[in-house]
Amino acid sequence: MTGLLAEPPVDHATTATTPTRFVQMLGELRCVGAAKQLLRGGNASDGFTTPWEAGRLELSGEAFALLPW
Structure with missing residues (x-):
């Protein structure tokens, strides 16, 4: 989980939101x-x-969940 939290999947500058x-x-x-x-x-x-x-x-959590891990 550390890697995921190190770089949130949302670009705050582009979307004006924080993933709190x-x-x-x-x-x-x-x-x-x-x-x-x-x-x-x-x-x-x-x-x-x-x-x-x-x-x-591509910055959504849903898109992130679909990445080929």
């Missing part, structure tokens, strides 16, 4: 638990809509 809740979820649920909760939710998270509005979906 996402980082909190990582601490509470760990990486897989946070990803599952975000991906199964019925509503889009701010971590998705804000990059979408900025035309930078």
